Every structure is written in structure tokens, then in C-alpha cells.
Amino acid sequence: MPTHPKPLDFGGRLLGGHGRALICTPLVGRTTAALKAELTAILPQAPDLVEWRVDFFDAIANQREVLAAAAELRTLAGGVPILFTRRAAHEGGEQIAIDEDAVVALYGALCASGAIDVVDYELSQLEHHRRKVRAVSQAHGVALVVSCHDFHATPGSAEMVATLLRAEREGADIAKLAVMPRAPSDVLHLLDATLQAGAALRIPLITMSMGALGAITRICGWQYGSSVTFAVGQRVSAPGQIPIKELRAAMAALGASRPTQNAPT
């Protein structure tokens, strides 16, 4: 019997759960036009969520332009929830032209805009920044992913569970952990930590082992309790991501995309 991942709760609108893995496709366009083209190409592939990786956006320093782009994406997405993420460079993101205070202000503006459903902010950021992001997201009914990425190694299972628990304690609505395997056993440790954390946490979690070695976790992670898997729509945003079509086919082979009543018991 697989562990059912918990559903995501966007202001009372539940997404996923009941043995269904959600697929999120990142948008990494550098301009509004490129983002719109990317989203237009991705939507026919029916992602459950799209993630705007704003650290790729050339005009990130221009809050008005970011808000205008977000509004356009909102309209184009037609009800597909939007995750807004500035991935910090020290956690595998792009170098950006603004400091952390400006990033937090940007998160505030986006949360207030109504154009996004969920934001992702790193556990490694300073506490006063994290608190501000938590407060502003809560104030506007935007869900908060508190994330942690290790692009170099995979910590032990106990440490990974502790990280996910800490994200929950720090106010996350969703806890996320991405780690890099150095050996096949690291992939097993990530799945083990996912299973343990799924039982220990009240909130949904998202985990993945990155790189080619970890790609299997993007297909089967839901069976260990991970609520979302990230797939390539147009361009890769992290190593090891699988194109959405192939990912969906592989998950279907595991029974992941079937309704609960047809899932293997």
C-alpha cells in the first residue's frame, strides 16, 4: 500500500492527495514574452502547477515589470496555480541584481497582487527575512513553501527529516527538500527520509534527489509521501528533471496517475 502524499491547500482549494502526484513545471524565461511563450507551450501538457523562477527574469529589479508579467501569466494560466520562486544563488539559483531586502519586498508585492497562489522561500535565509515572507504570505492567503537545497551531497536520513521538521516549525505550509546523490544509497536515504517525514509532519512535503542518479525519485517519490514532482516543460530548472510527457508516462506505469479507487493496493 503506497503512502498517500498530502494534498496542497491553497486557501481551502485542495490540490492532489489521495494517491495522486502533482506535476509542477518551471518557467525560466528571461522576458515577459519568453515566459508567455513558455507557458503557452506548457499548458497543453496539463501541469497541475507552474512555477515562475523569477531569478531567471532579466527585469527582476523592476518591481512593476515583475508584477505586470505576473498578471499576464495569471490570465494565461487560466486557473492553473502559480508558484513564485526566487531561488537563491547559494541554493542553485541564478545570480540576481537585487539584494535580499528587495527580494522580500518583491515577495510582499507579489503576495498582495493576487497573481500567485504559493511562494517558495529558503530555510537558509535570515530569520527576519523569513518572518516577513511568512507574515505577508499569510496576510494575503498565499501558501508558503519553505525549501532547502543541497546541490553537493545528501545528508543522512535523520538530518533530512530534521530539516523538513524545522521547515514546519518555522511556519511552512509545505516543506521542500532537494538533495544531490553521490551514490545510489543516497537516493534510498532521501526516500527513507521522505517516508519518515511524511508520517512525522502535519503539512505536505516535496522531496527530490537530483541528477541522473536521483531521477527515479521524481517518478516514484509520491509513493513515499512527496506531494509534487517537478518536470521539464520547455527548459530544465534543476539537474535530473524529466520532460513532463515521459514523467507522466512513467508515473502512469506505477499507477500514480490513476484515481485512488483504481490504485494498486
Ligand SMILES: O=C1C[C@@](O)(C(=O)O)C[C@@H](O)[C@@H]1O
Ligand atoms: O526547488 C525546486 C525543485 C527543483 O530544484 C528540482 O530539483 O526539481 C527545481 C526548482 O525549480 C524548484 O524551485
